[in-house]
Amino acid sequence: MKLALRTTSFLAAVALTVIGLSACASTATRGVEAQATVHMTEFSYTPQTLTVPPNAKVKVQNDGKVVHNWIIKGIGVGTADVQPGASQTLNLAGIPQGTYAVYCDQPGHSAAGQTGTLVITGP
DSSP states (O other), X not given: OHHHHHHHHHHHHHHHHHHXXXXXXXXXXXXXXXXXXXXXXXXXXXXXXXXXOTTOEEEEEEOSSSOXXXXXXXXXXXXXXXXXXXEEEEEOTTOOSEEEEEEOOSTTTTTTTOEEEEEEOOO
């Protein structure tokens, strides 16, 4: 009887530890998610000026009815085409601090006003 009680207590302790570690792991995972979100529609970004720390991750969400993207001019970094209702997370790791123009390179979108500014600030 004592052995069964000890085994049950041990298994309960292991289960609680696993549950506790799982909770910690999911919190850590949330910590590496995007620090900011950009919403795209026809033909704008919200926010139009996005300020983030170095090495940030930015979620780019297409709330519009046509394909859009979010390209950082002169850097060679941006999303692929994002379908309506979809999103992509863009890793800005390694991009130096500064102010950058962003635009949608779909034909006619930036001319229609789908442009913005990205500011990467110091630590």
